[in-house]
Amino acid sequence: MPWLSGICTLWLLGFVVLAQNFNVVSPQKNVIPAQNFNQRTGLKTDCLGSYMRLTVDKSLAFGSLVEFDVMNGSQIEPLTPSLASKCGFSIDSDPWGNYRVFASLFNCFAENEDDHLFDINMRVRVRGVKAEQDVFQVEKTCTHDQWAPREVLCDRNYMEVSVNRLPGEITAMRRQPKMAERQAKGDYQWPDTVSEAITSKYNIWRMVFFTPKQKAMVLEDALKAGYGVITTKSRLVLRSGFDMPETYVENVNGIPMKVIKVTTYFKRQWSVTMLDTVAACPVGGLSFTDEMITWYFPRVNPLMTSTEANILGMFMGIDGSQIDSAQMATRGYILTIEGNNIVMKIPIGGPDGYYKSHAVDNQYNIRYYIEPMLQLLWSEGGMDSTKYRVLFPIKTPFMPRPPQFVDLTDVDKRMFDVILGPFLYDVELVNITFSAGVLTLAEANVRGFNIQEQRFQNGSKAFRLQVPFSDSFVVRTQTDLLLTVYNLRLVYGFMIFPESISFSYIATVDVTLQDITLPTVGGSCDKEKFYITISYGNLGKNFNIMLGKRDLTPDLSAEYDIKENVSHMSLVVPFLAFDVAFELMYPSSLRARLDVLLWEPVNKWTLSDFSLACNFPMTMTECFSNGSMSALAVKVESVPQLNPSQLTLRDHSCRPKFSNDRFAYFSYDANGCGTTRKFYDGVMMYQNEIILGNGPPVYQQGKSGVTTLPPDPEYRVTVSCFYTLNDTQTIAFFTKPRENEPLPETGFGELxxxxxxxxxxxxxxxxxxxxxxxxxxxxxxxxxxxxxxxxxxxxxxxxxxxxxxxxxxxxxxxxxxxxxxxxxxxxxxxxxxxxxxxxxxxxxxxxxxxxxxxxxxxxxxxxxxxxxxxxxxxxxxxxxxxxxxxxxxxxxxxxxxxxxxxxxxxxxxxxxxxxxxxxxxxxxxxxx
Missing domain, CATH: 2.60.40.4100 (Zona pellucida, ZP-C domain)
Structure with missing residues (x-):
């Protein structure tokens, strides 16, 4: 993990733990020794060979700031990144908020007794949101006396090599427990040459770094540069960060390794002693498939001076702890030698690692994290042997995991029902952007949506969303006269914790339904008016209305007594209104028709086409006892070119007393205007015609040739009045039948x-x-x-x-x-x-x-x-x-x-x- 400048500060994030799982200490109270309260505080320490591991459980301080200090007597130092790599400490955490601190037994602050007994003291400081802090003191004693002549440790942020700096016989003597007991009782005295060995830290004359070119430094400069140099009773320890200038990369069998190689010169009086130290740690060698991690480590590495090195032991571990062959077999781990490489195979997804979510270019990815350990022991002849231990954190490449969008929409319930997932535990749904705005989960549920988080047995989860078709956030589009497309556009807003990295997912779901109830038109008539009722259907009043040949405008609405509510509209149209069409004339009535067209203005769709025709009482001809007659001529639909003002009686000088664009009214004496009279049995008939112009000539073929007949007029209505002796009878009129012209029938005049x-x-x-x-x-x-x-x-x-x-x-x-x-x-x-x-x-x-x-x-x-x-x-x-x-x-x-x-x-x-x-x-x- 990246280091921050200054004090190493880490945030604990994880699941909520019950209060009895940890003990909160006020900063004003005494410091709590952690080793006495490991179960209550969530702190655990383990001695693992050449290092100690401190585990901080997430239950210690959920969501709080955690800091570490190292101690040596009264000396207390905050554990900064630079101090950690120089003095032999590393810190790691996982997404649940668990922390691991690895401390080399040869760290700068350990109390070392004869390279056998090591006391390590640390402090864990937990800072709450109110800047108050609890302090937990960690004290751990580790014993370790199985030191190899050379030991190399590759940790996350540093590499460490320690070599035996004493003569071989003294080293062997120090390894004998009985001699150590005698020394402890005072029965044995070390030779003066041991206590005053010239290879102590104070006798270091200079250090030559090979980069691979030589670069000499005095001890003080090496320490200032950030290297860790320690001498103990029997060993010389050199520690270097991976990014120090004097380290270099060497490819071995195609595997890159970071190398630090130093020769330390000790000088006392006239003698000079040299000790060579070299550490080499792998920084690559990984290959991945969808199911397997393969780690290649060169069998012959820069630490070996001969290709004939004999490997005495090869072990595998997880998180710094060695595991046996049975555990390896159970978990599917394999550790073998294949040709020039040592090969470790680790199945992806095993319980010793964990998955983590990532957002790459706004796409959802995951990685698998695991920290295997490789431990080797080899000999290059004689008693010299090397113990080599590598803690090697591995993270797989980004693995795209686009979530699946599952549509479970229930058309019968008119409810969108969609599921998006799976996601890992560390992903939270924050908000959803709809076509009309952004809603948090709480706002969406208050609105009536249903958003649920569904968890699965493997720890993953998905998010289910239900939205009714009727909500205004659903876009409705009428694609056909009877079809509606319901469209739900979604942008899911996610957050990955604890990093607070956001990403989104866009989804659209469409449902097409034949659920349009078109508007309908109905109507009736009385003696004077049309009564029209329009039912909106389920579209609302999203249509235009055409009466006759005109759109219903606001002005026209006022004229026709429009009344509306949420589902219906009614209007009243007089039968003599301009928008009414006249079909036929009868002696005492007029057949009129009202056409109502409902149309959708965007797509020009006809939603309803309705016509209502009725006969309305109307006096067309009147016969008066004083010998006068009156007649009304109407412009009917079948003669659209008619101009009523141009109508005349047979006598063209007899023109209408009144006319407009639809009617012509004639009033005349029965003895004038070309009126004819005929007698029948007891009946006298007066007859005239209302006509318009003359049509084209009519040619008739006869025996003697072609005869030209008088042309028929373009418009003709015959008007008749019947009178009987000593009584006044009804009147009637009729016309000569003509195609597409009105067909008057005989009627009766009324007083x-x-x-x-x-x-x-x-x-x-x-x-x-x-x-x-x-x-x-x-x-x-x-x-x-x-x-x-x-x-x-x-x-x-x-x-x-x-x-x-x-x-x-x-x-x-x-x-x-x-x-x-x-x-x-x-x-x-x-x-x-x-x-x-x-x-x-x-x-x-x-x-x-x-x-x-x-x-x-x-x-x-x-x-x-x-x-x-x-x-x-x-x-x-x-x-x-x-x-x-x-x-x-x-x-x-x-x-x-x-x-x-x-x-x-x-x-x-x-x-x-x-x-x-x-x-x-x-x-x-x-x-x-």
Whole structure:
């Protein structure tokens, strides 16, 4: 791991551990000796041959700052990177927050007793978020007396070589336990030459480094340069970092090795002693497959002076601890000699290593980390032997592991359901970017999404996300008239801990459904208007409306009484409106059609095409008793080029009295404008034509050749009036059939008779249509007038055949109460209807008017009022003043007095078969 400048500071990150697993010490309290509380503090020490290992468990201080000190008596030094490589310490950590500190027994601060007993003292400082710290003291004593004449240690950040600096016989003597016991009892005295050996540190004259060129330094300069130089009772120790200037790389069998080679000169008086020290550590030799790590180490290396070196032992270890052959076999490890190399094979993914996540160019990768140890013992003849130990951290190359995006979307539930993974334990999902913004996991769950972390048995995990189709973050696109594409665009934002390295993953999922409910149009007609209802479907009002040939604009919406809610729209269009098309004319009606088109403006799709055609009552021709006639010509759809102002009668000088772009109105005398007259049995017919111009000539082939016939007009409507002797009959009109032209049918003319309610008995002012409902008190007088309009014939007499009242607007509904029966008042009514005479001075034609009065009443049944309203209806008959029979000359009987106690009630038992012609609006009974 990279070293920071200054004090070596490491953060502990890992899983939360229960409080009883560690003991927290206030910085004001005494320092806790770690060796007495290893289980409670999470500290553990091991002696592993020529070094000691301190393990700091993640439970010691989760998320806190951890620092290490080295101690020698009262001397306390923070363990910085430079001090570590110079004095024989290395520190490593894993993603869980566990730490390992390796300390050479020959480190600068160890208390060494005869190269046999080593006391190592350290401190572990844990600093919390409030800058308070707990201090744990570590004291460990290691014994080791199996020193080889030469020992080489390759640690993570330094290489160390120690050699025997005493004469061979003294060294051998120091290895004999009995002699050591005698020395301890004082029975044996070391020779003076031993205690004053010239190869002590203080006798170092100079040191020659081979780079491979020679470079000489005095001891003081070597120490300042960062080299570690120590002499013990029996050994000379040299320590160098891998990046020191005097180290060099030597390729052996294609394997690079870092080499430090030094000759140390000792001088005392007239004698000079030289000791050669060399250390060589591999910095390569690895090869990888998807499943296996292979580490090649040269069998003959720069430490050997002869190719005939005899390997006495070859061992493998993990994390600095040697393992036996059974453990190797269980874990699949192999250590062999193949040709000129020692080969170690390690399966990737074994339990002694761990995986770690990485982001490379925003792509998810993993690496496998493991720290094997290679230990060799060889001899090059005689008693000289070398013990060689390499701690070799290995990390595989980046292995791309693109996560799998699994789509489990449930169309029936209309829910996106996706899983992304797997990831290692050290990856956390931080946020998700949708098409409309970024949401943290908490915000997404509050919004109604469902985000879950799913863990698997191997320690990996995946992230599951559920989003309903209906959410506004889902982009909906209508790709066809009935198809919707629901698109969920996702950018997952991840963070790798503890490094806090971010990366992202982009995913898109589409679902196409045939789930469009198109808008629909329905409608109906009454005598004057079209009533159109538009149901939006599930698209909302995301469409345009065309009425006839015009788009429905806001101004037009106001004209047509638009009403809207979240699901529907209604509009009312008069049948004479500009956007209504006229199809056909009939004698007393007009067939009109309203076209409604719903269309989508972006793709120009037709969503609904609706047409409604109805016949609307309309007087097209009127025949008057004074010998005049009127006719209305209409521009129909089949003659689009027609200009009504250019229409004429047969006599082209007879032009319309009124015209616009759709109508032409003619009024003329039956004896003029080219009107013809014909007689039939008791019938006289007046006939004329409304025409427009002349068409092309018509040529007819005959026996005598081609005959030119008069051309047909472009537009022709025949108007007819029929009269019988002593009676006025209905009128009709017809046209000569022509392709794509209106086809009028024979109809009947009608006199205009109205029933209206007067404000009072003077019959001067009347309620208008918009005044209804009219409110009256019970038994208040109601004054009605029935009048024939637009007639100047004094020989016509208006007769009321019958009048009645109903509870509902429908004339044939029940209950019903008769007011006038067969032209006479209903004598069964205790509030008798009163006829009022019409004076000649009040109106021009008194015979055309009838006045009558009733009292306001309400319907009751079983002494309960059914409803507080009535409607009044009448049938009127037009009679010849000279006619002497039938209803026209009906004589009414005298009123019959009612017997005492005989109460007549208006009920629901009267005739329902009266033919209605005239009606009033609603008349309400006042509650006060």
């Amino acid at each position: 205009h008779v109205v029933l209206r309610l007067a404000l009072d008995g003077s019959y001067n002012n009347f309620y208008a249509e918009e005044d209804y409902p009219v409110v009256q008190y019970l038994r208040s007088p109601l004054f009605f007038e029935v009048v024939l309009l637009r007639s100047t014939d004094p020989q016509i007499e208006l007769v009321l055949e019958s009048c009645w009242a109903t509870l509902k607007e429908d004339r044939i509904s029940t209950p019903r109460w008769d007011l006038i029966v067969d032209g006479c008042v209903n004598l069964a009514d205790n509030y008798e209807t009163i006829f009022h005479p019409v004076t000649p001075g009040g109106v021009p034609y008194p015979s055309h008017v009838k006045h009558f009065e009733i009292k306001m009443f309400t319907f009751v049944q079983n002494h309960v009022m059914l409803q507080d309203q009535i409607y009044v209806h009448c049938d009127a008959v037009l009679c010849d003043a000279n006619q002497n029979d039938g209803i026209c000359k009906r004589l009414c009987p005298s009123p019959i007095p009612l017997k005492t106690g005989n109460k007549v009630r208006r009920d629901a038992t009267n005739d329902q078969n009266q033919k209605a012609q005239l009606s009033t609006g609603k008349i309400l009974l006042s509650a006060s």
